[in-house]
Amino acid sequence: MESVIEKKTMLECKDIKKAYPTPKGDFVVLEDFQLQVKEEEFISIIGHSGCGKSTLLTMVAGLNDITAGDILLDGTAIAGAGPDRAVVFQSPSLFPWMTALDNVLLGVKQVFPHATKKQREDICKYYLNKVGLGDAFHKKANDLSQGMKQRVGIARAFALKPKVLLLDEPFGMLDSMTRVELQDVLIDVWSKEKITAIMVTHDVDEAIFLSDRVIMMTGGPYAKVGDIAHIGLERPRERHAVLEHPDFYKYRQHLLTFLDH
Amino acid sequence: MSSKISNALRWIGFTSLEPLLKLIRGEEPKKNGLLVFKKLLVPILSVFIFLGVCNAGAKYLYNIERERKIENTRSVQGEEAAQQMADCIDSGDISCKPNSLPSPADVWSGAKTLVEDHKMITADKKEFKEKTAAINKKRKKQGKSPIEYTGRPSFVDQIITSLKTVFAGFLLAALIAIPAGIVLGLSETLRSGLNWVIQIFKPVSPVVWLLLVSMVIKTILANADMDKSFVISFISVGLCSMWATLVNTSMGVSSVDKDYLNVSKVLRLGVLSNVFKVVLPASVPLIFTGLRITLSVAWMVLIAIELLAQSPGLGSFVWEEFQNGSSDSNAKIIVAMFVIGGIGFLLDRIMMFVQKMVSFDSKA
Ligand SMILES: Nc1ncnc2c1ncn2[C@@H]1O[C@H](COP(=O)(O)OP(=O)(O)O)[C@@H](O)[C@H]1O
Ligand SMILES: [Mg+2]
Numbered sequence: 001m002e003s004v005i006e007k008k009t010m011l012e013c014k015d016i017k018k019a020y021p022t023p024k025g026d027f028v029v030l031e032d033f034q035l036q037v038k039e040e041e042f043i044s045i046i047g048h049s050g051c052g053k054s055t056l057l058t059m060v061a062g063l064n065d066i067t068a069g070d071i072l073l074d075g076t077a078i079a080g081a082g083p084d085r086a087v088v089f090q091s092p093s094l095f096p097w098m099t100a101l102d103n104v105l106l107g108v109k110q111v112f113p114h115a116t117k118k119q120r121e122d123i124c125k126y127y128l129n130k131v132g133l134g135d136a137f138h139k140k141a142n143d144l145s146q147g148m149k150q151r152v153g154i155a156r157a158f159a160l161k162p163k164v165l166l167l168d169e170p171f172g173m174l175d176s177m178t179r180v181e182l183q184d185v186l187i188d189v190w191s192k193e194k195i196t197a198i199m200v201t202h203d204v205d206e207a208i209f210l211s212d213r214v215i216m217m218t219g220g221p222y223a224k225v226g227d228i229a230h231i232g233l234e235r236p237r238e239r240h241a242v243l244e245h246p247d248f249y250k251y252r253q254h255l256l257t258f259l260d261h
Numbered sequence: 262m263s264s265k266i267s268n269a270l271r272w273i274g275f276t277s278l279e280p281l282l283k284l285i286r287g288e289e290p291k292k293n294g295l296l297v298f299k300k301l302l303v304p305i306l307s308v309f310i311f312l313g314v315c316n317a318g319a320k321y322l323y324n325i326e327r328e329r330k331i332e333n334t335r336s337v338q339g340e341e342a343a344q345q346m347a348d349c350i351d352s353g354d355i356s357c358k359p360n361s362l363p364s365p366a367d368v369w370s371g372a373k374t375l376v377e378d379h380k381m382i383t384a385d386k387k388e389f390k391e392k393t394a395a396i397n398k399k400r401k402k403q404g405k406s407p408i409e410y411t412g413r414p415s416f417v418d419q420i421i422t423s424l425k426t427v428f429a430g431f432l433l434a435a436l437i438a439i440p441a442g443i444v445l446g447l448s449e450t451l452r453s454g455l456n457w458v459i460q461i462f463k464p465v466s467p468v469v470w471l472l473l474v475s476m477v478i479k480t481i482l483a484n485a486d487m488d489k490s491f492v493i494s495f496i497s498v499g500l501c502s503m504w505a506t507l508v509n510t511s512m513g514v515s516s517v518d519k520d521y522l523n524v525s526k527v528l529r530l531g532v533l534s535n536v537f538k539v540v541l542p543a544s545v546p547l548i549f550t551g552l553r554i555t556l557s558v559a560w561m562v563l564i565a566i567e568l569l570a571q572s573p574g575l576g577s578f579v580w581e582e583f584q585n586g587s588s589d590s591n592a593k594i595i596v597a598m599f600v601i602g603g604i605g606f607l608l609d610r611i612m613m614f615v616q617k618m619v620s621f622d623s624k625a
Contacts, residue, residue: 063523081526093520097542097621106538107528142621160528 007038009072010196011060011164016069018055029055031222033069035215037164040194044207046255047217047226053200057168060198061087074163083111086157088167092149094141094156100128100148101137104156111160127155130189147178151185158189165190167199171206183209184239191236204255208233209242214251216258229254277301312365319364326359355588363592368599371592379415386410414573416593420600423574426491427556427563427608430498434555437499438506439548443536445507446514446544463504467562471497471569490572497566502559509551513544542621549616556612560605575601 016033019026029052037043045053058064060071062081071078073085086107094103104124112120128137131151141149150170157165170186171179187210190197201207207214211231218226229251233242242248267279280296283289327350335343349357363371389410397407414422445452474497482489517540525539541548567576579597582590 061523061527063526081523082529083527085527087523087527089520089523091520093518093524095521095524095539095542097545106530110528110530140621 007040009036010039010074011037012072014070017067019067028221033224037196039196042197042211043213043215044211045200045215045217046207048219051217051220051223054168057166057200061085061166083107083160084163086160086162086165088153088157088170090169090172092153094149094152096142099138099140100133100152103141103152104159107156107160123159127159131155131185147174150182154186158193162195165195165197169200204252208248208251214255227258316364319362322361323359326361330359358588363595367592368595371589372596374589375416375593375596379417382415385412419575419578423563426495426574427498427559429495431556431559433499434503434506435552438503439510442507442510443514445511452511467501467565468569470500471566490570494566494570494572498559498563501562502555505554506551509547513547514540517543546620553609553612556608557605560608564601
């Protein structure tokens with residue numbers, strides 16, 4: 001834990017407020033929302049449906065305007081979306097008319113404009129291999145299963161070498177078997193790259209298994225951070241070891257109790 | 262192998278033959294038997310009923326026309342002439358045949374006449390070419406233009422001319438409507454600001470477009486050594502038919518999946534990359550739906566436009582046949598009608614095929 005504390009702050013949300021204008025006046029989703037994420041930290045955000053988790057994540061991504069407050073990335077305020085904050089959406093959002101490789105390449109070209117074609121392709125292939133798609137480079141995205149699509153989504157995000165990785169319920173649409181597989185893939189790639197990550201999830205076990213901290217949001221409107229759980233489980237984590245760890249149920253109880261309110 | 266045939270059939274859109282194949286192979290006889298009845302027997306039966314109705318209708322109209330002709334002769338020339346007329350009509354002599362709706366048999370023989378006519382003209386052309394080959398060679402050496410065949414075009418020539426015109430018009434429509442649709446689709450301001458153009462011009466009749474285009478073209482091409490009637494008709498066809506593509510393209514571009522646009526924003530794609538790599542491919546299905554409508558509208562208005570513009574093609578063929586009123590003219594007009602319908606159907610199928618080829622949504 002000590003080493004985490006010494007790390008610099010990679011992302012900071014300061015006094016964030018978000019209001020959506022509606023015909024009946026502003027609908028305030030978030031208010032006075034504070035969050036600091038350290039470099040190489042993996043945090044999860046849980047909270048009731050509709051409390052504003054996606055809103056927060058899209059604001060960090062730069063895809064959604066901030067009503068008030070600042071979001072600082074590595075010390076500078078963000079302006080618009082950019083590849084330094086890669087997003088893995090809930091629906092994989094691959095371009096169905098491109099192959100898996102081309103989907104990843106599209107971003108890599110933007111981030112490494114001076115690399116040769118071969119170098120770019122090698123980067124893409126490296127990550128596609130990492131997510132277990134070594135034999136599907138040239139498959140059309142349309143022909144991939146939902147789970148495989150999301151694997152490409154993960155590869156695409158990591159290949160951008162972002163400062164922050166944003167994941168909005170990335171496995172929400174998958175069946176439980178596939179979800180477990182992809183959690184392993186994600187944590188496997190992540191532990192090599194240690195990219196600061198923020199993941200929204202509604203799966204308590206997933207949050208504990210993957211994260212260093214779990215942020216619990218209060219119910220909306222005017223949602224803010226309600227509680228934070230520090231997950232002290234040793235990394236690298238192994239699923240069975242985690243499940244058998246006595247602390248696991250302690251954390252689980254903590255999160256579930258919060259959500260029950 | 263058999264699934265390949267089924268796939269091929271599905272690709273070209275003849276799903277109706279699939280159950281028959283399965284039935285022959287003995288797969289699920291009950292289900293496929295019912296499907297064969299629904300998809301194959303009913304259509305075939307309907308063709309026979311259609312022919313029967315046409316035949317009966319034609320006979321009925323023929324008899325009315327016959328009685329009237331005899332009656333007219335009687336009132337003008339007396340009983341004896343009327344009797345002669347009746348004999349003449351019943352003998353099937355062309356000179357006194359009543360002019361009415363042709364029966365299916367008449368139409369069939371009309372079609373055969375047209376084919377014969379085409380063969381004759383082709384032979385004539387070939388002969389002409391052989392005869393003038395030597396002279397044309399000489400003229401070419403002297404820098405003169407060759408002597409060209411100026412005989413009457415055959416039915417097939419007219420079809421080819423019409424197809425050329427429709428393709429030129431379709432191309433023009435696509436070249437105008439797709440880029441314009443993209444621009445409109447990308448800009449909300451332009452889309453709402455220029456909506457009136459689409460709303461006003463879309464319902465304008467082909468005839469008016471033709472008049473408008475010929476006003477302009479007559480001035481522009483006053484001295485140009487060019488086939489003006491061809492230019493006028495293909496531009497009119499293009500302008501009439503482009504609206505569906507324009508509307509569909511702008512709709513497709515403006516309604517691209519928000520997730521795709523978010524990905525594009527996260528990757529900071531440039532404007533051109535965004536358009537060509539994301540927005541356009543995503544709108545391909547709608548653009549093609551528009552192009553399909555455009556092509557079928559183009560083919561439909563072409564006939565009317567050719568007829569009015571006096572430009573060669575199926576339209577003027579129909580008009581000339583109608584005016585010359587020879588004994589088998591009516592039959593030829595009906596033949597033209599079926600040819601026009603058949604080609605329209607074929608063009609639509611081709612577009613459907615191309616759409617499936619280029620669309621990412623090939624399973625749809
Ligand atoms: N574009 C929008 N306009 C108005 N209200 C919105 C908009 N997007 C989300 N909301 C509202 O904001 C709240 C938070 O939404 P969201 O961030 O998607 O919740 P979560 O991801 O936590 O389920 C919800 O009540 C939702 O109805
Ligand atoms: Mg959400």
